[in-house]
Amino acid sequence: MKDGSGREELPAAACPASAGEAVLAALGAAVVVTDLAGTILHWNAAAERLYGYTEADMLGKRVQDHLVGPRDQSVGEAIMAMVLSGQRWEGEFPVRCADGTMRRMRVTDTPLWDQGAVVGVVGVGLEVSGEVADAAAVVLTDRLDRLSQAIAELAGACEIADVNAVVLSHAAAAVGAVVASVSVVEDDERTLRLVGISGARAGAQTRWSTYPVAAEVPSSEAVRTRAPVLLGGEPGEIENRYPLLTGQVPDRRALVCLPLIAGDACLGVISLSFEGSRLPDERELTFLTTLADACAQALDRIRAQRDATDRATKLAFLAEASIEFASSLDYRTTLANVARLAVPTLADWCSVQIVEDGRLLTLAVAHVDPAK
Known part of the structure; x- marks a missing residue:
């Protein structure tokens, strides 16, 4: 899509401001979104704090002209070309600040997709404060990398299966879940369908291929209440609360179920299981809920596109049938x-x-x- 100036615009679903800004801001990460030409379309508060430029200063400007020093232009152009070809780049890069100083950043540049084509780049940056980042910083950087990649992939998701793949590949690994699954609410609004599951016991895919929203199980409860369900993994806790799961959950497993809410509708649920009694900490939960919100937005967009296609198909049929009746x-x-x-x-x-x-x-x- 292009605006009145002819500049490439990102789809609304791809904008990190709606999907991942909360967790990125909480972690102090700078987020810069550009179009294909490197023109800045989004600039968050952390970028303003770290780089010294205001949002008003940077919107509509080329990232190469302001954030890349003269010595690094060729490297910056090579990174941009790589990302625009559909590949993700991550590493340390010196960013030129408003006062002329160079700030060393850990950067992840991820392509943004729309209908099979790259339409822009989302860059996420964390400051490197020392020669070697401590373990906590490494973990945060990894989660930022996964979140930025997940949001980019969700922006280009065309099928529900694409959303499932993002959850199983990013959410589970980022927080150390041993079992992960995605279920969606069917059109009858009374049934949940299991889209995918990883790490589960044999037969789980078949046993839970479909199940009622009214069922007394954690994922159904999350959908009904539209609130996360967290179980701490104490012996017998899950089976005592949900007898239907007796014999199906290993001992000492913590469980988190996150509803996928878009507007007034709950479209599904993400379920994650952890070894022992460890539940996600506050930052992990922020990461997961932000990812769940992004998944819900992607599902909502996919369903809207499906409904629009169905309506167009039916209208085309009626038009052709009318011609036949008159012929x-x-x-x-x-x-x-x-x-x-x-x-x-x-x-x-x-x-x-x-x-x-x-x-x-x-x-x-x-x-x-x-x-x-």
Whole structure:
């Protein structure tokens, strides 16, 4: 998409301000989003604090002209080219600040995708305060890397399976979960469907392929209450509270279930299980809830796109059917053509029958498999 100036704009779903700003701000990370030309579209408060430029100063400016020193231009251009080709780059990079000093940053640059094409770059930076970062900083950097990559991938997700893949690859590993799963609420709003699961016992995928929203299990409770469910992993805690899970959960496992909420609707739930009684700390929970929010936004967008496609398909069918009805006075030929139009647009097969002389007469049958 382009604005009035012809500048490439990022899709709304890709903007970190709505998906990941809370956790990134809490961790003091600078976030800079650019379009394909390197023009700055988003500049957060941490970037202002670390680099000295205000948001008003930087929006619409080229990142290469202000944040990259003269000696680093060629390296910066190579990194930009790499990211725009669809690859992620991470490492230390000296950033030029407003006062002319160079600040050493741990940077992760991730491509932003929209409908299969790279449309921009999200850069996340943490200051490197010493020669060797301590263990806590390494962990935070890893989570920032995973979060920025997850948000970028969610922005380009076209199917529910894509959202599931992001959760299983980023959320579980970032917080040390041994089991992770994603379930979505079906159109009937009474059923949860398991989209994917990793690390579970054999048979779990089949056993929980679908289950009621009303079921007395943690994931269903999170959907019903629209609030996280956290269980500390004390012996027997999960089975005592949820008898339906008796014999299905190993001893001393902590559990976290996070509802996926978009607007007034709960679209699904992320479930994570941990060894022992350890529950996520405050920062881990912030990371997870932010990722859950981003997943919910992606699911909402995917469903909206699906509904729009369905409506367009039905309108196209009605238009073609109207043309058929007006093209011939032979109702048998007309109905046979309408049956043909209905497959596979609306159904896998279509049969048209009429009552004639008290008998049911088949006029036309269409099937996706011509042999049938």
